[in-house]
Amino acid sequence: MSRWAFVDDFTITGESKLMTVTRQQWHSRTAFIMAAVGSAVGLGNVWRFPYVAYSSGGGAFLIPYFVALFTAGIPMLILEMGLGQRMQRGAPLAFGGVRKRLQWFGWWAAGLSAAIVIYYTTILAWAWVYLWHSVGLSWGDKPEAFFFETVLRRTSGPGEIGGLVPALVLGIGLTWLTIYLILRKGVRSVSNVVMITVPLPMVLLTVLLIRGLTLPGAMDGIRYYLTPDFSKLTDLKIWLKAYGQIFFSLSLASGVMIGYGSYLGKKAEITNSALITGLANCGTSFFAGFVVFSMLGYLAQVQGLPVPDVTTSGTGLAFVAFPTAISQLPALNAVFGVIFFLTLLTLGIDSAFALQEAFTTGFHDKWHIPPEKLARYFCLVAFPASLIFVTGGGFYWFDIVDKWICDFGLVISGLAQCLAVGFLYPVRDFRDYLNGQSEVRLGPWWIWMLRYVTPGVLLVILVGNLMQEITVGYEGYPRWATLIGGWGSVLFWVVLGYWLWKRPATVELD
Ligand code: PFF
Numbered sequence: 001m002s003r004w005a006f007v008d009d010f011t012i013t014g015e016s017k018l019m020t021v022t023r024q025q026w027h028s029r030t031a032f033i034m035a036a037v038g039s040a041v042g043l044g045n046v047w048r049f050p051y052v053a054y055s056s057g058g059g060a061f062l063i064p065y066f067v068a069l070f071t072a073g074i075p076m077l078i079l080e081m082g083l084g085q086r087m088q089r090g091a092p093l094a095f096g097g098v099r100k101r102l103q104w105f106g107w108w109a110a111g112l113s114a115a116i117v118i119y120y121t122t123i124l125a126w127a128w129v130y131l132w133h134s135v136g137l138s139w140g141d142k143p144e145a146f147f148f149e150t151v152l153r154r155t156s157g158p159g160e161i162g163g164l165v166p167a168l169v170l171g172i173g174l175t176w177l178t179i180y181l182i183l184r185k186g187v188r189s190v191s192n193v194v195m196i197t198v199p200l201p202m203v204l205l206t207v208l209l210i211r212g213l214t215l216p217g218a219m220d221g222i223r224y225y226l227t228p229d230f231s232k233l234t235d236l237k238i239w240l241k242a243y244g245q246i247f248f249s250l251s252l253a254s255g256v257m258i259g260y261g262s263y264l265g266k267k268a269e270i271t272n273s274a275l276i277t278g279l280a281n282c283g284t285s286f287f288a289g290f291v292v293f294s295m296l297g298y299l300a301q302v303q304g305l306p307v308p309d310v311t312t313s314g315t316g317l318a319f320v321a322f323p324t325a326i327s328q329l330p331a332l333n334a335v336f337g338v339i340f341f342l343t344l345l346t347l348g349i350d351s352a353f354a355l356q357e358a359f360t361t362g363f364h365d366k367w368h369i370p371p372e373k374l375a376r377y378f379c380l381v382a383f384p385a386s387l388i389f390v391t392g393g394g395f396y397w398f399d400i401v402d403k404w405i406c407d408f409g410l411v412i413s414g415l416a417q418c419l420a421v422g423f424l425y426p427v428r429d430f431r432d433y434l435n436g437q438s439e440v441r442l443g444p445w446w447i448w449m450l451r452y453v454t455p456g457v458l459l460v461i462l463v464g465n466l467m468q469e470i471t472v473g474y475e476g477y478p479r480w481a482t483l484i485g486g487w488g489s490v491l492f493w494v495v496l497g498y499w500l501w502k503r504p505a506t507v508e509l510d
Contacts (some may be wrong), residue, residue: 006492023088024187024371025177026263033273033280036081036260038198038350039251040281043123043318046205046347049285050292051313052245054225057232064233064242069282072457073246075449076238076414077257077274078442079421082434084261085268088363091255092500093509098425104419104501106255109413110359111493113254117355118382119401121179122389124352125171126151126319127344132167132336134326139390140148143323145419147315148395154504155392157374158400158481162392173383179353180379183360186371190353197350202284204343205291211336212294221297225289240464242500243457246261248406249281251351253414257360262361271438292317299325318344356382366505396477397485403474404486407465412490422451 026032032355053061087094091110096103099405129151133139141147148154182193211220232238251257293307299321300307312321316396326337361373369377389398421427435441468474474482 006307007336021114025265026187029269029273030195031194031278032260032264032268034194034198035190035350035354036257036273036277037433038194039260039354040249040277041198041201041284041347042249042251042351043120043279043344043348044245044249045285046292046344047314047317049245049249050225050289051311051317052241053289053313054293056241057229058224060230060233061238061242065246065282068239068242068457069278071449072454073250074278075446076252076454077250077278077415078419078434078446079450080252080257081261081264081274082270082430083421084258085264085266085270086430086433088262088266089258089365090262091358092497093365094258094308094320094363095420096501096509099419102420102424104497105234105360105416106499107500108493109253109417110255110259110362111497112409112413112490113256113355113358114378114382115401115405115409115489115493116254117179117352117359118386119389119405120348120352121172121175121386121397122168122394123315124175124345124348125168125390126315127341127348128171128174130168130319130323130456131338132271134311134341135334137323137327137333137337139323139327140145141327143320143327146323147319148431151319152395152433153392154395156354156397158393158477158485160393161388164387165390165392165394168390168394169387170324174387175349175352176379176383176386178349179356180375182349182353183356184372186364187357188371190357193353194350197346200240201346203341204346205284205288207296207339208336208343209287209291211427212291212298215294215298216331217297217299217301218294219297220300221293221295221307222290223299224295224311224390240457240461243314244461246282247410249285249412250278251354253410253417254355255362256354258287259358259361261355262365267437269438270434271440275440296321296326301330302328345459362500365509366500366503366509376462396481399475400477400482400485401489404482404490407488408462409490411458411462411465415455415462418450418458422447422455426496427451477510 024036033220053065056064083094083098084090087097089097090106092103092106095106095109133151138150151165151167153162155164182189219345247253255268264270296310297307299310310324311317312319322340323337326333326340329336356375356378360371360378363369388394421430427450431442431446469482473479474486
């Protein structure tokens with residue numbers, strides 16, 4: 001007998017001639033937690049957290065970080081997983097179940113996840129190309145020029161698109177093919193794949209850590225990473241950074257956790273699973289900091305520079321600083337290069353397919369389109385759409401879209417989500433429901449967080465981001481570019497979401 005404890009068929013109900021659908025389910029609680037951890041643990045843990053921590057008070061940053069985890073991260077994770085599980089639907093129809101009109105909002109929020117996966121695959125394309133180049137350490141002694149000129153073929157600005165970069169097209173094509181193959185059987189294949197893609201990067205990170213810690217200078221790097229600077233804690237910005245990092249890192253507000261929660265059985269435990277997911281994710285970030293800073297400490301020593309001078313985040317860390325450190329290793333450079341880029345690929349791929357699933361699950365819920373078709377259609381549309389990011393001007397568009405989706409889209413979505421569930425949904429009843437089947441009891445604090453604390457923080461972040469955008473703009477990009485790429489990528493889903501909301505369902509919506 002199949003070990004899959006699900007049925008994925010449907011029945012035609014007598015009067016309405018609409019289908020009622022039985023959903024696929026995770027084959028175990030472990031599979032669900034693994035998938036949730038896989039979606040949360042991504043590139044953000046390795047290339048963003050260590051730098052944010054270092055530049056925001058080192059060891060002292062852990063205080064706002066854990067405060068943010070417990071006052072916003074975990075409460076929202078519980079909300080998202082719980083809502084999906086209770087409604088047995090992904091974000092669009094789960095919100096539609098709160099209030100009919102909110103289905104529109106649900107489509108918009110899920111649309112953000114579609115937008116993220118379309119540009120997130122670009123980073124995986126870079127990682128594929130670097131995996132290839134690791135073998136011969138092709139970046140030589142000019143890793144920065146290699147990244148921007150040889151690999152990206154970066155033009156002078158977003159107005160100059162340049163041509164498609166063939167190696168990156170191949171990389172992004174490979175990424176979409178992988179996503180298609182993983183998602184075509186729906187949660188069935190995801191349950192299996194995450195058993196590899198979640199532990200493997202942990203093992204690889206451990207290998208890199210051992211290498212890093214045994215290098216001279218490693219301890220200088222770690223000291224920079226962790227030396228607490230408590231004076232920074234009085235700075236509001238540091239607190240907002242902590243919330244922003246938690247938010248992105250736990251993949252909140254994009255419908256991902258709602259979608260994944262919806263594949264749980266009706267009796268499934270939620271609260272403790274959310275707690276485990278949140279702690280596993282933050283633990284991985286903290287751990288990754290040791291890997292990154294031991295290597296940077298070594299690099300600083302080899303180059304005779306202070307640690308801050310070799311320290312960057314984001315693309316600069318993964319595709320410039322790390323390759324430099326890898327070239328400087330005393331032995332087995334290519335092996336460690338391959339390990340590092342394989343780590344990035346395995347970290348990113350499960351975040352990518354979680355994002356796609358968050359969007360496509362709405363189509364399954366509303367029109368009962370089978371997983372294989374959804375995976376195929378989505379990849380066939382998203383692959384060409386993502387090609388813009390692998391042109392010569394693609395890097396700029398990537399940067400703009402990422403900034404707007406994260407700083408505006410996800411923040412607005414999180415805010416609306418907390419308010420919708422906090423005030424429009426019988427939230428006390430929801431809490432009782434979760435307590436009825438959870439290993440950890442939720443007190444009234446949970447409702448307080450959802451109603452006031454999290455939306456309050458998100459509102460401050462949103463206003464701050466808006467003011468910054470209005471007064472200074474972003475990275476000197478021309479307004480037309482941020483208008484099209486930035487606001488366009490956020491608002492596009494409002495229109496598409498409206499259209500999808502208005503299409504009649506072929507599945508009975510209860
Ligand atoms: N949490 C992922 C990371 O830290 O890299 C990125 C991410 C995935 C963000 C899914 C948002 C999301 F919806």
